[in-house]
Amino acid sequence: MSTTSQPRFYAARLVGTTVFDPLGDAVARVRDIVVLPQSRGAARAVGLVVEVAGKRRVFLPITRVTAISPGQVISTGVLNVRRFEKRSGELLVVGDLLDRAVTLTDGTGGATVLDIALDQNRHKDWEVSRLHLRRPRRGSSLSRLVSRGETLTVELNEVTGLYGTQEEQSAHLLAASYQDLNPADLAEILQELDAKRRIELAGELADERLANVLEELPEDIRVEVVTGLDATRAADILDAMDPDDAADLVQELPEQVASQLLNLMEPEEAEDVRRLLAYDEYTAGGMMTTEPLIVAPETPVAHCLAMISREALHAALASTVHVCRSPLETPSGKLLGIVHFQQLLRERPDRPVGEILDNDKVAVGPTAPLSAVTREMATYNLVSIPVIDEEGRLLGAVTVDDVLDHMLPDDWREQDEPVPTTGQIDLSEIARATARDTAKEG
Known part of the structure; x- marks a missing residue:
């Protein structure tokens, strides 16, 4: 003042x-x-x-x-x-x-x-x-x-x-003012901007940051953003996205644009996306990520925990380590089993993960429909499930967030939360609710 x-x-x-x-x-x-x-x-x-x-x-x-x-x-x-x-x-x-x-x-x-x-x-x-x-x-x-x-x-x-x-x-200043927001919140703000400002702000975000934000946007807006960027930059963004999310986005693009961007992507990343595009969107193959955590059976527990601790790894993917024969990239050698994060915490650091495999060898094929995937995950209380081919090789993993994305309505990101019938709320109630939640967490 x-x-x-x-x-x-x-x-x-x-x-x-x-x-x-x-x-x-x-x-x-x-x-x-x-x-x-x-x-x-x-x-x-x-x-x-x-x-x-x-x-x-x-x-x-x-x-x-x-x-x-x-x-x-x-x-x-x-x-x-x-x-x-x-x-x-x-x-x-x-x-x-x-x-x-x-x-x-x-x-x-x-x-x-x-x-x-x-x-x-x-x-x-x-x-x-x-x-x-x-x-x-x-x-x-x-x-x-x-x-x-x-x-x-x-x-x-x-x-x-x-x-x-x-x-x-300047979009640079605008991006700086939102640097503390998580991708979902920034995506919500992007939806409120006009098309020109949206592209300007997207141009100021780092590749990883923009890739994470695009994954939280409705289909029409993320197509608008990607097509509004320079083709080389757009290809870099697809490289930075999880392969399954990149494949979903490529499917939404005009055919000519999609082909151009795939040709500009890094060959290995583009190959992952092309593999996923071969499957129907509502099957395990269409939903899976091709980059789950994969280790050899002789890998010690300590090494697995170090892999899980990486900041860039999504929580759902960090929940499960897949133990396979060589090669250790998808499509891998034969899947021997999985080990859950909690199990790793209970074992001595030098113990090989091949000795502590989960007894329930649950997996689905790439053509398994969404209903079958959700049923298996619910039955065995899984947050991710391996996807294997007929020879038992690991192709990828479907995580619970991918399942939810496909089960919710297409416009779920644009829907407002329920509000009181009066459309108003006493702010002191928000404060008291926040205090209660904080006390519970403590």
């Missing part, structure tokens, strides 16, 4: 601030400010985008905010819990305006928006009032290399282009 008598806050500094209900319980965190541009150049804040329990982003109307001060936002405690969706004409201060290029009206050139101040007027409305800017350093090429330029704060009427057709917010 400003130290002057006029209430003021800066948008970028407000992001991450805790929202409290009237009882003092922390119920959410601020993630953005929603503004509506006015006819005379100003923009009025209409609400905040806040994140409640479960990483859900919802809209908190500004009329339900009773105070904004350093380190805290106080609300009335009542909130509509439907997922936030930006309405026509609305802008997100962080998502749309920060780092936008503007032009100074004094003729000194352009600048970039670093932060935006909102003041409360006599009608108690919050309005965009001042901009904190950075403009390029003038002078020699060397001076521009060693300095990012001067910063200055100006009144809103001293610039043009803030809401117009100026260069959009």
